[in-house]
Amino acid sequence: MNSQAIDIFEKARPRLFGLAYRLLGTVDDAEDAVQDCYVKWINQDLETLDNPDGWLTTTCTHLCLDTLKSARKSRTDYVGPWLPEPLHTTTDQTPESEAVRSSSLTTAFLLLLERLNPKERAAYLLHVIFGTPHKEIAITLGVSEAASRKLVSRAKSLISQDIQRFDPPMELQKTLLKAFFSAVKTGNLETLTTILADDVEFTSDGGGKVPASRRVLVGLDTLFHTIKVILQSNWSVKEPRFTEINASAGLELLEDGKVVTSITIGLNADEKINRIYVVRNPDKLNAKSTYPAP
DSSP: OOHHHHHHHHHHHHHHHHHHHHHHOOHHHHHHHHHHHHHHHTTSOGGGOSOHHHHHHHHHHHHHHHHHHHHHHHHHTOSSOOOOOOOBEEOTTOOGGGHHHHHTTSHHHHHHHTTSOHHHHHHHIIIIITOOOHHHHHHHHTSOHHHHHHHHHHHHHHHGGGSOOOOOOHHHHHHHHHHHHHHHHHTOHHHHHHHEEEEEEEEEEOTTTSOOOSSOEESHHHHHHHIIIIIHHHHTTSEEEEEEETTEEEEEEEETTEEEEEEEEEEOTTSOEEEEEEEOOGGGSOOOOOEEOO
């Protein structure tokens, strides 16, 4: 393959990975889809392609849709709540124009996408997040332009009312996450009352491989009980490392230098924590790569 073809692919790689990760929810599956796309790409004759970027997008999307077919069954059989794999990101240099794309990496947003069928998810991401025209989406998904518009419209109706409209600054997220961790360690329920929403939801993903709640915990009283009985003693002996996860403030808990827990939060318009996402499934932790918010 000539250098021009390699340059085209490498320029497209971050976008392809970003699309694949949002579609699949795991880093390994997204990287596999991009690599498989590359393998197909190196066997193409550039001279026959009018729109190389379109070809790459279509190929990567098809690979992801094939993976989703099997993934949806495994999600059905999953033990306890399923959360996307934590993605280490860097958004310090993300321009304002990319803010919407970065916000679509949050755990809360990725969970909303789970409500959509594969074609709805692909159409929504391609059009709303990546700005792909319906004409190109129609080619990618093998549907008419009218059908593409319907897919996006249906997807919007299913998730738009629950999209977090309050986009808190990263510093505020960090401040509240640090306060939450400190209060859990010390069992300071008074502080927790001031930073947690009354309807706070606590979701923990252990995948059946490590202890974790098998249902979403809702409400302060329920969470207080969990903090006093389980989290306080467990978290207080772990080494904390604050980082950026899924374009949000994140916290990792380490044991013997290995990440055993990943934590992100969501905030409501009152600047209180209303969502807590805890990933404990070891298969989803200790990814070595860090990505610019793609």
